Every structure is written in C-alpha cells, then in structure tokens.
Amino acid sequence: MKHRWLVVANPISGQGRAMHHRHEIEAVLRRHGLEFDFVVSEHPGHAIELVAVAVADGCRHVLAVGGDGTVHECANGIFRQRAVPTEEVTLGVMPIGTGNDWARTHGISKDYAEVAALMAAGTHRLHDVGVAEFGDGSRRHFVNVAGLGFDAHVVESLPDRTLGPLAYLVGLAKGLLNYRAVPLGLTFAGRRIDARAFVLFFAIGRYCGSGMNVAPKAEADDGLFDITLVQELSRWEVLKSLRRLFDGTLLTHPKVIALREAEANVEAGPVPVEADGELIGHAPVRFTLLPRALRVLAPAGDG
Numbered sequence: 001m002k003h004r005w006l007v008v009a010n011p012i013s014g015q016g017r018a019m020h021h022r023h024e025i026e027a028v029l030r031r032h033g034l035e036f037d038f039v040v041s042e043h044p045g046h047a048i049e050l051v052a053v054a055v056a057d058g059c060r061h062v063l064a065v066g067g068d069g070t071v072h073e074c075a076n077g078i079f080r081q082r083a084v085p086t087e088e089v090t091l092g093v094m095p096i097g098t099g100n101d102w103a104r105t106h107g108i109s110k111d112y113a114e115v116a117a118l119m120a121a122g123t124h125r126l127h128d129v130g131v132a133e134f135g136d137g138s139r140r141h142f143v144n145v146a147g148l149g150f151d152a153h154v155v156e157s158l159p160d161r162t163l164g165p166l167a168y169l170v171g172l173a174k175g176l177l178n179y180r181a182v183p184l185g186l187t188f189a190g191r192r193i194d195a196r197a198f199v200l201f202f203a204i205g206r207y208c209g210s211g212m213n214v215a216p217k218a219e220a221d222d223g224l225f226d227i228t229l230v231q232e233l234s235r236w237e238v239l240k241s242l243r244r245l246f247d248g249t250l251l252t253h254p255k256v257i258a259l260r261e262a263e264a265n266v267e268a269g270p271v272p273v274e275a276d277g278e279l280i281g282h283a284p285v286r287f288t289l290l291p292r293a294l295r296v297l298a299p300a301g302d303g
Helices: 022-031 046-056 068-080 101-106 112-121 150-157 167-178 235-247
Strands: 005-009 036-040 061-066 090-095 124-134 139-142 145-149 182-188 191-203 225-231 256-261 263-268 272-275 278-282 285-297
Touching: 005 022, 005 046, 005 068, 022 036, 022 112, 046 061, 046 068, 061 068, 061 112, 068 090, 068 101, 068 139, 068 278, 090 101, 090 112, 124 272, 124 278, 139 278, 145 150, 145 182, 150 191, 150 272, 150 278, 182 225, 225 263
Parallel strands: 005 036, 005 061, 061 090, 090 285
Antiparallel strands: 124 139, 124 285, 145 191, 145 272, 182 191, 182 263, 191 225, 225 256, 263 285, 272 278
C-alpha cells in the first residue's frame, strides 16, 4: 500500500478533462510501472474524506488530477488524518484545472507522460503549509495563496468554475463594478497596520488567479509567508495596474506593502476569505505557517 498512489480526480476540473481522458491517464500511469487506485470526488469536500481515509489505511502517495481546488482538498485530507506525520505523505498534481497556479509555481507540466515520469522518479521536496483559523474554531490548510478583499470577492462571484481559463478574468471584470475596499487591521510581530485594502495575500507560492504573480519572491520552503497588501485603488488605478499583476512587478507599485512573516492576525468585518481558489471562511482570521510540513512531487530543479 505504501507504494501505491491514490489518484483523486475532480470530474469538473478543466471542463471535465479528468473524466474525458481517464483511460488515457490510467494507461500512461501503467506504462510507467505505477500502481494506483483511481477514485473520483463526487461533491465539494469529498476529496478531503477520500485522502484522509486512504492515508490512515496506509497510502503514502496522493495525486490530485484537477486544479488548485483539488490540490487544496487533497492537502487538507492529508492534514485531517492522524495516523502518520504529514511530511511522510507525498502530494502531487496532474494539472488539468482552470488556473493550475500551484503547478505553475513548481514548473509541473500539463503533459500526462511527464507527470507520470515524475511520479516514477519520486523526485520531491518539503513544502510549507499555511493554516487559516477562524473565530468559530474552524481551520483550513493551504499550500499556495490565501487572500481576502477583491480576490475572495471574485472567487465568491464566479458564475461557473467550468468556463475555462477566462473564468477568473470574467469574474474580475464584473467584480470591479460593485467592489468596495475592505477596512482591516493586520497585526504581526508586535506591529499593526490599519488600511483600506483592495486585496491582501498570504502567499507560499507565487501565483494565483490564473497566472497573477502576486508574490514574485516567494519560496515554498523558507518558513515565511510573503504577505502582499494592496491598498485601496480606484477602478482606473486597477486597470492601469493590471499588467503588474502578471509580469512580476506588483511589489514596485506605490500602494503595495510587502512583508515576510510566519504568522499574522487579520481583523475585518465578515468578508470572505479564499485559499487555493476555494472559499474557506470569513474574517476575522489568523494565519500561521507550518514549515516544511508536507512532501510534494516536484521536478529536480524546483527550489
């Protein structure tokens, strides 16, 4: 069981690509000599349950076939179980989702054969994991980027996750029409920043929102969040700055504050919070980091 992979497919990721290509994916895995069990998540949160049970039963290798949301659920399944330390479980992704931002950070190919070869080689690295804790006692883990403000507003208003790569840009354009900056207090290391925030990111990876480079200096194993606070912007300022979101120059904007911290509290009204592209709760929220707490499948040059 320790050498078998649990392959968790999201049937709606990438406009249903996981199920349309299931036989091809399974054939590629077999050609690379991999033993696996292929399961399909049936509803939101189901992958968490599938992974937690499998790891408790002895599974030590998990492949998410989907996008960032599927990776998010699989990671939370690994952290839900208590049978084995989380850093002894390998998490990989076959990126077929809309954004694939976590895969983009790690240079993981969309080619099925290349992912299978990576699985067979077993190349991995240890990866930081974020924890978001809410006032009601609930918590969620995340491996890429968490955010509140405009980012979470767009995720909350996305009309259909199956629209493809343009889905987030459609939501972004619509969101600008009715979004208002969020007044918040950010407390960390004995300091406090009060601001009206356009968006606030807690990043482990570098990308979110289908390729937005919101934390260009982030490293996935340095034990720190790259915190990016974009202060209130007018609609015209947002439009003028869109290029910065994608070309890695966001941190040079005069209304951006960049920090590197291992934990912080965010006090705000009950605005939504997203992580890895999934809505996970509402502020206020506390973010903490678990350094090198998860083993992830990654190319040899990554990191």
